Amino acid sequence: MSLVKIAGLHKHFGANHVLKGIDLDVARGDVVALIGRSGSGKSTLLRTINGLESIDKGELVVDGTALHDGRGDLRALRQKVGMVFQQFNLFPHLTAGQNVMLAPTVVKGTPKPEACDIAKEMLLKVGLSDKFDSYPDQLSGGQQQRVAIARALAMQPKVLLCDEITSALDPELVSEVLAVVRQLATEGMTLIMVTHEMRFAREVGNKLIFMHHGRIHESGDPKTVFADPQTPELANFVGAVQAA
Amino acid sequence: MLVQFTTWDIVRNLLDAAKWTLALSLIAFVLGGLVGLAILFARISKHRALQAATKAYIEVFQGTPLLMQLFIVFFGLSLAGIDVSPWLAAAAGLTLFTSAYLAEIWRGCVDAVPKGQWEASATLALSYTQQMRHVILPQALRIAIAPTVGFSVQVVKGTAVTSIIGFTELTKTGSMLANATFEPFVVFGLVAAGYFALCYPLSLYAKRLERKFHVAR
């Protein structure tokens, strides 16, 4: 049974039809890489999975929690779906530890001491156990992004969405973030990521989805898809990315 | 009876009157802040009718003269059968005026919190109230301090208009002294100095807060 199931999903921005009927199944432990040109709909698709973008038509089910045509219990869905953003979006008025503790205490009602232990554990997992009391502006971009990952993990999501999480980082900081994601993948975390890191997608992902004009244009195992693109659009895209 | 006023007499009378200016400013600022907070919450609520009503409230107060607002409060309250003193009308009028401006300033501060903060807290499954309380308002509050202090200068200056509905504060006392002493240049110069002494420290403080905030970002 699939963990994330998307069927016949449509999304408009005004007159612009950005997602034109998406069908997608993600199994527990899958690592899915979403690629495509800007404007292809990949980020929008990712953001619909936790309701940051509303769905006009279609079905979305995550671990039994469903949205039909965009209606359903959004907060229940979000408790199962974590998200990490390109711009980190840490809460600047809270320390790293408090950033991680906030949702467990406020949403789940976890007692403070327990939430504190969870936060310490999560920060340890991303290699930042010594930064518990640091404020976001005292951390490097890579460290901030790792705190953001810890913050998402503290809610024990069934699936973690990553929206170009290394795009805003200086090149030398990319690897420390990718290392954390790689470790999550080996531990069996279900991941759906929009990424420009093609090599990372190939090495870590077990499923590649190429979006084009609001549709899933081509998909499959990353190694075979990259080696042998079936459509000229993907061949073109892969060529352009590798040339860059 | 003709009384001879020394300059010291003028200053003493003005200082006495400045107490009322200060008192009215404080009352209007504190009560206006409380009402403004209520207006703010209605303005940023998800309730369409509340949004529209408070938007209109703010636009009316920002789009009409303070003097007219005072007149309407003064004559409106007496039509409603309430025996209005200039003091009550001044406090009520300035409170409403202040509430509209502060609500709009604070709404700007809430809007200034980056969209990513809303999204990040939404993905963590926080409810709207939880987002407001734990993520948005704490940040908006920090942004709001400098412009709020800055606006207090407008409140102090606004109290001068209440002299026209007969509230005896600094400006009104100045007018009476100017008539009695035939020294309008000195009297209004001193009145202006009095307002400056009240307002300038607030302006400086607001500017310092703003600078500190920009450095901290």
Next chain:
Amino acid sequence: MAYQFDFAPVIDHADLLLAGAGFTLALTAVGAVFGIGLGTAGAICRAWKLRPFDRLFGVYVEAIRNTPFLVQLFFIFFGLPALGVRMGEWQAAVLAMVINLGAYSTEIIRAGIEATPRGQIEAAQSLALTRRQIFRHVVLRPALAKVWPALTSQVIIVMLGSAVCSQIATEELTFAANFIQSRNFRAFETYFLTTALYFAMALLIRQLLMQLGRHVIVGRAR
């Protein structure tokens, strides 16, 4: 006994109200032109640090922004004659409005000038423009365009503030309202309609200035 609202005794004097409104708009127009002119001069002095004018404008700005308009008006109308400077009611009103708006627009325009991106000036320098040319074409115009909404708001604030000019018997809108309510004893109705008129005038000025800004300052109709 419930109060019966009756606006007819106010409507009877509509001609007086409209004349007052027209006079308020005229005062505002003159005040805006000279006030923004003064503010531009002040902003240039402040931004370029032209001694001693930058200091003088600095003192002027603080003095005006930290005292009430009503007191400025009284000082000009009642105080200055002691120095032999005498003027009529409307002249005093215009002068007070110009001085008041000049101070605020100095700060507003200066902020716009100082927000010019460094790269803009460097690009102009690399094209061999002179300091004066850079200021006029690359700095001032975009700065004015950027702060135009703030200037518009300030003009409206000055227009609304001019209601207190009735206190020195300038025959503007509030003066007309005071006169009418002394005749018809319908204070609430008179001030209510007057307030509505001010509100409409504020909307009108915003529309006009925003149009003007789009076509003249920004220089393109978008």
